[in-house]
Amino acid sequence: MDTETKFRVWDKDRNEMYYLTDNTTENNSIMDMRIVFDELGICVFVKGYGEEEFKNIRNFKLMQYTGLKDMNGKEIYEGDIVEYCNTLTELSEVIVSKVIYRKGCFGIEGFFKGSFIAFSDISPEHIKIVGNVYEKEA
Template identity: 35%
Template sequence: MKPKFRAWLKEEYRMTDVREITFFNDEVQMISGVEDFYAYDEFELMQSTGLKDKNGKEIYDGDIVRFTLTDGFDYVVDEEGVVSYKLGAFYVVNGLTEYLISNINTNEIEVIGNEFEN
């Protein structure tokens, strides 16, 4: 899978697709969006999980999602959390509880916003 990114442009208060990432000394120094180039202090970079929600919307690090947990029988819990990348995997974090996103059925997950716009 080819990594896919988007970026929150801090001063413009908007999201942009990332076309190119420039590294220097193993650190991100600049990105190019759809319209312009941005220095490292002007954006927050977010990586796609490679998954889509129940509406076909791509899920990124930083997205706020609503999801349903079931045990296959009677136990059903509706939860909300923020998608976070750590320890080489994507998680949905809800307070002190973390759920590995690959363990949540994508038919039961919906992107309802992101941590920058909502």
């Protein structure tokens, strides 16, 4: 498991995802992002390619990288929608669910309402990212 701490930010006003790791947005515009923790909470600032000043993102959702990659090598973040092939039962069912942080670890919402499957109980080769809660299919 990758132990690097990474974040991405969904700007609710601009409807755009910013990745801190590679300083690019999904549409490949170059970004510089700063996440500042202060006494008032979390402040996020972004600066686009060629722009002089940082813009404050006031309406956002901060999501952390889980440290895992899916079957295609794509990094899995909180808020991703994944397909998980549950091979623990005789029926080998496919669950489409959201990646969440619960009980001190990352995992997915289970097949039954309120249930939780920790990533420590799942093999990454059985997980495929199909989108996230903010954007359409990946």
